[in-house]
Amino acid sequence: MRVKGLLHYGIEVPSLDVGESFYAAFGLETSERGNTVVVRCEGRDLDQTVLTEGPVKRLHHIAFAVEPHSLQEWQRHLEGLGVPLVDAPKELEGGLWLRDHEGNLVNLREDEPAPWRDFGTTDAQEVNFGDRVRRVDQARWLTAEEKPRPRRLGHMLIFSTDLAASERFYGHVLGLRTSDRVRSMATFMNSGPGDHHVFGFVPGTHPGLHHSSWEVADIDQIAMGARSMAEAGHADGWGLGRHTLGSNFFHYIKDPWGSWIEYSSDMDRITENWQANDWDCPPAVWSPRMPADFIVNHEEQPT
Numbered sequence: 155m156r157v158k159g160l161l162h163y164g165i166e167v168p169s170l171d172v173g174e175s176f177y178a179a180f181g182l183e184t185s186e187r188g189n190t191v192v193v194r195c196e197g198r199d200l201d202q203t204v205l206t207e208g209p210v211k212r213l214h215h216i217a218f219a220v221e222p223h224s225l226q227e228w229q230r231h232l233e234g235l236g237v238p239l240v241d242a243p244k245e246l247e248g249g250l251w252l253r254d255h256e257g258n259l260v261n262l263r264e265d266e267p268a269p270w271r272d273f274g275t276t277d278a279q280e281v282n283f284g285d286r287v288r289r290v291d292q293a294r295w296l297t298a299e300e301k302p303r304p305r306r307l308g309h310m311l312i313f314s315t316d317l318a319a320s321e322r323f324y325g326h327v328l329g330l331r332t333s334d335r336v337r338s339m340a341t342f343m344n345s346g347p348g349d350h351h352v353f354g355f356v357p358g359t360h361p362g363l364h365h366s367s368w369e370v371a372d373i374d375q376i377a378m379g380a381r382s383m384a385e386a387g388h389a390d391g392w393g394l395g396r397h398t399l400g401s402n403f404f405h406y407i408k409d410p411w412g413s414w415i416e417y418s419s420d421m422d423r424i425t426e427n428w429q430a431n432d433w434d435c436p437p438a439v440w441s442p443r444m445p446a447d448f449i450v451n452h453e454e455q456p457t
Contacts, residue, residue, distance in 0.1 A: 155231050156329025157218035159267055159345045160352045162201045163310055164215040164246065165363060165411075166208030172410050173205040179386040180368070180407075180415060181302045181379065189245050195304050195368075197271035202307040203366070206245060210454045211411035213312065213363040215246070215259040216353075218328060218345075222264050225250055237327055255323045256315060256361045257456070262328075271305040273371045301382050302375035304368035308418055309351050311365055313358025313451045317341050320355045332430040334399045336437070339449075342399055350400040350422040362453035365406060365414035369421070373403050376417040380405045392448060393417075395441025399433065404441075412452025 167173045170191050174184045177193045182202070185192050193203035206214055220228055228250055232239065240259070242251045249263035280288030314320040321341050324330045330343040333351045342351035356364050370376060377394060384391075392414075393405025402421040406414045437444060 155220075155224075155228065156331075157220055157262065157345055159219050159348070160307065160309065161217040161219045161261075161263060161265055161267065162203055162307065163213070163217065163363070163366060164204040164206060165413075166206050166210070166212050166214045167411060168208065168210060170205055170207050176388070176410055177203065177205075179383060179388065181304055181370075181382075182368075195271065195306055198268050198306065200265070200268035204246065206243075211413075212453050212456075213258065213361065215243070215251075215261050216310070216312070217249070217261040217263055219265055219267050220262050222266065225262070225264060228262055232327070235327055254327075255319055258312065258361050260328075270369075271303075273305065298374040299378060300375065302370040302379040302417060304370050304417070306369050308349060308367045308369045308421065309353060310363070310367065311340070311354045311356055313360065313362045313364055313453075314341075314355040315358065315360065317355050317357060324353065333424065333428065334430055335432045336399065337432050337434055340399070340437075344424060344428075347425045348423060350424050350428075356449050358449070358451040360451060360453070360455040362451045363413045364449070364451070365416055367402075367404075367416040367418045370417050370419055372419050376403055376405045376419055379417045380407070383407045390445075392445050393441060395438040397438055398435045401439075404438075406448075412450075414448070 174191045178184050183194045183196055191205040192201050195202060237252055240251050240253060249261050252260050254260055282289050321332060330345055330353060333342040333344045335341050340356050342354040345352050388407050390408040391406050396403050400421055402418045404416050404418050406416045409415055
């Protein structure tokens with residue numbers, strides 16, 4: 155059995171107001187729902203992040219989509235593997251809940267992923283490259299200053315104390331497939347044809363959120379996002395660059411609690427024919443120097 159894709163993630167934060175302000179500045183829509191703050195992309199009827207209040211920042215849960223009417227089959231699958239179900243958090247009901255091998259809370263939901271908002275001609279412009287001319291009699295600079303409007307949560311990476319064990323759990327239990335690995339540094343996984351990766355792991359001393367990645371139209375929106383976030387007081391980041399595995403353009407911004415959030419564009423797309431490889435490569439083809447604390451888990455270690 156295989157999950158259909160990543161739906162959303164939840165984090166506990168000391169201040170919902172701080173969290174709401176940060177995600178709104180990033181270009182996302184926020185709203186209150188009971189005792190939570192829900193984060194969505196403009197024009198997309200789907201929760202992408204759920205903020206709950208707690209004493210310290212920590213990863214709360216990860217939600218994956220499964221096929222409609224499949225929860226009973228998933229329950230039998232999990233029971234057959236000896237993976238126990240747990241009670242749903244009181245503020246986030248629905249679906250099946252379990253814990254992975256490191257204690258992370260995982261939610262399987264029959265929610266159908268909403269369609270992505272079409273970038274259209276006002277968001278993504280045609281690019282002229284060599285003799286491939288796609289933009290004629292249009293001054294691109296006049297429309298290049300639009301602030302980013304992420305259209306979807308693309309992927310997330312979490313910290314793992316054992317990359318191989320994490321790959322085994324999410325592969326064997328949830329059916330995610332390995333896309334590629336950077337030896338001893340990162341593992342990337344996919345949910346079938348589509349993005350090169352929707353989930354993955356980097357090494358850490360304890361579990362936690364490393365980063366979430368949000369797709370925007372193009373490199374202009376990445377750069378404009380970096381500038382607007384810096385103007386909003388969030389200048390600590392890494393980018394602009396192009397990644398190796400996944401090949402996407404990126405710019406990361408450190409969130410108020412020490413994790414990272416990424417503007418991303420131009421991700422590799424794969425099919426079932428894709429073959430995973432082990433690589434010895436840097437994280438980026440080109441970029442500024444990676445921050446020294448980029449792979450440091452600032453979440454408090456559970457006691």
